[in-house]
Amino acid sequence: MELRPYQIEANKHIQEEWENGNNKTLLVLPTGLGKTVTFSDLTKTLVSKGERVLIMAHRGELLDQAADKLFKVTGLKTAVEKADDTAENSFYRVTVGSVQTLMREKRLKRFKRDHYDTIIVDEAHHIMASSYQSVLDYFSSAKVLGVTATADRTDKKNLGQYFDSLAYEYSLPDAIRNGYLSPMKALTIPLKIDLSGVAMTAGDFKASDVGSALDPYLYQIADEMIKYCSDRKTVIFLPLVATSKKFRDILNEKGFKAAEVNGESKDRAEILADFDAGKYNVLCNSMLLTEGWDSPEVDCVIMLRPTKSRPLYVQCIGRGLRLAEGKEDCLILDFLWHTERHELVHPANLIAKDDEIAAKMTEKMAELDEEEQPALFDLEEIAEVAESEVVQDRENSLADKLAEMKKRKRKLVDPLQFEMSIQSEDLMNYAPSFVWEMAPASDKQVAALEKFGIFPEEIENAGKATVLLDKLNKRKMAGLTTPKQIRFLESRGFQHVGTWNFDSARKLIDRIAGNGWRIPAGIVPSEYKGT
Template identity: 65%
Template sequence: MQLRDYQEEARTSIQQQWAEGVKKTLLVLPTGCGKTIVFSKVIEDRVKKGERVLVLAHRGELLDQAADKLEKSTGLKTATEKAEQTSIGSWYRVVVGSVQTMMREKRLSQFSKDFFDTIIIDEAHHCISESYQRVLNHFENANVLGVTATPDRGDMKNLGAFFESLAFEYKLPKAIKAGYLSPIKALTIPLQLDLSKVGQQAGDFKSSDLGTALDPYLDSIAEEMWRVAKDRKIVVFLPLVKTSQKFTELLNQKGFRAAEVNGESKDRAEVLADFENDKYNVLCNSMLLTEGWDCPSVDCVVVLRPTKVRSLYSQMVGRGTRLHPGKTELLLLDFLWHTERHELCHPAHLIASNDEVAKAMTKQIEEAAIPLDLEEVEKQAEEDVIAQREEALAKQLAEMKKRKRKLVDPLQFEMSIQAEDLSSYVPSFGWEMGPPSTKQVKALEKMGILPEQIENAGKATKMLERLDRRREQGLTTPKQIRFLEQRGFNHVGTWPFENAKKLIDRIAANGWRIPEGINPKEYKA
């Protein structure tokens, strides 16, 4: 099987991490971008080296999917560690294992600590749990690859406590632009859904409270769905089985062909097959279909299980991002959730570079009343945010004129060069979270940046890399930028170093006054 360019790049990067002695590394790919194919090829590479590999997951569907893809893409067959099935005595070098089975002392003790050379963790955002850690600690010398689709910085921070590096990340906007995933159009449904009384549990909303809070709105939601999506193939995520069943009945009364599946459904496989074959056009579930199920023809996702956890949100939306003949985009329905907290996930959070942009995007989508393409909204929102930052920078510069400072505030520098990756940076891995080293502090001072305003080693590293790159490209220094911006010149962060130097020399020769004939607002370097 021929891998796509980014898949081959991921495969190479993972092997490189292990070769360099980084034992625990992460792969982040959006749902639908072939993470199983990538780790299948990684497994093939390791088996060729004579290694034994364990694929660890928390659900049977994920294990079956991994075994199937592995055989189809590499020809490798697998043994299974799940319930009464065991790999003991098998000559297959790859084992797919259920974490619930493997974590048991009786089962784990049958394997020597060096039995597996490599461990792959599917849906790696679960691996911080005690059950996974018990298995991973037993095989403590194995190389570990965690695979996840989550874009959530919160998750990445948690994962950073276990994993030592991020081997490769492929982001959702890039996958859409490259034509590997469907474009996403978001539409806000103008219903005020009150969640202010819903309680919290394990960092998210309580499912039991959500079900009760949703009940009064279900009929109105069904009507709005009929108005905007009656001709689409829809998956609906709800907080409780009883809410899912009630909503299915309502949808059928409105004219939809709706079905419901849950963990107890004896005919689940049949219902899923009928939905895939268009007997039904709506499938309701209570968070059952977030992982391990694919139906590429789905072109509308309705999230009636509001969440603060981006990994969960992206899993739900990911059920509709795959390509399918005749499918032009995924319609994602959002709602005017009223909550006392402002941490709720919205469509914007799938692709926004930071929370500031996400808020601006969400406002645009809510005010539009028509489906909007997320990428186009992001572009406009980023421009708006930059304009607001420039305005804030002007105020900040006015205040800074009163304070003569030898070194440049890093925030001022970031905004001047429009460095999104620096201003929204959040450390993920242990070494990044510590304070800047003495060497970094000295280097920042030498290059004109006030080091006290840089909180951690990860940010210091990124700042120094950016300063080195700008020096190589012959662009303005922080001190040049501050000097010229204080005198009203615009976009100095994009100027060549030499052009800025010549202008500053002219200003100096003119008694530190701007020479006649130069208008700072209109001046172009």
């Protein structure tokens, strides 16, 4: 199987992280981009070097999928550590293992602590659970790769308690833009479902309360589905098995061909196969199909389980993002859950770079709610508009602070002035995720920043210092302006000097110096365009 460019690049970066001493590293690939294929190819490389590899997950379907894909992609067969099956004394160099089995002390002690050279954890957003940690602690000398489809800023901060680095991330917008995933359309339906009486448990809405709150609206939701997704292949996520079964029956009353699956369904495999074959056009489930299930023809997803968890939401919506012949897009039906107490995850959170942009997108999408008309949105288009507004708001809020900084009589340049001048959004919005990033900048970093002309005391942590130094080094190699050139020229009224090249700025400064440090005649700083 020929890997896609991003898969090749991902495996290259993972191995580089390990070579650089970051033994616990993370790979983020959205659902549908072939993360199993990616780490299968990596496994082949590791085995060719003589390594033993453990692929670990928390569900049997994920382990079966990993073993099957590994064999199809690489020809490698696997030992199994799950229930009655054991990899003890197996001559296979790859093991697929259930974390629920491996966490048991008796099972772990069958293996030497250095038995595995590398551990790959599928669906790694679960890795902080004690079950995973007990296994990883036992095989503490092994390199670790965590693979997940969901790691936004909040998630990365949580995962950063364990992982040393993020080896590679391919964003959902980039995947859609480059034709690897289906475009998304979001339809907001002005049906406000009241969640005011719903309790919280473990940081999210209590499923039993959500089921009760949802019940009175099921017939209305079915009527809306008739309007917008009668000709689509739809998967629906509901809070309870009872609610899922009830909604299946309502949909069949309304003329849909609906089926329902849950953890106790004995005929689950048959129902899923019939859904794939077209016997059913709607599949209801109580949060069962969030991981390890693929049906590329799904082109409509309805989330009737309101949540505060972005990873959960992304996993659900991801079921509809795979490419399929004849499929134009994936429609997300978003019913306007009404709650004043909690921030819900909305379609905007799928594609926004951060929470502020997601909030702006959701705000714009909700504006038409006042007209009580359904509104269809292209998420990429609205993200672009929202992002530009948020960036402008941020620049406006920083303007006064920057003006004060420009007046300071310092030999070194304030980093904020440099960041805004070079229009570096990644620096301005930087937030540390990993433990090492949160530590103070090292003496070596401080010295390097001072050498570049940056005032280091404004740098909050080692992670920001690393990103800034990388940016400065790349700018030097590209022949772009230095921080001191930026400060001098912008103090004279020139704009965004950070986008100019070094020689252009040097020549202008020489002209100003030769003119008694006055701006030469004919030059208007605010209108001057450097090169």
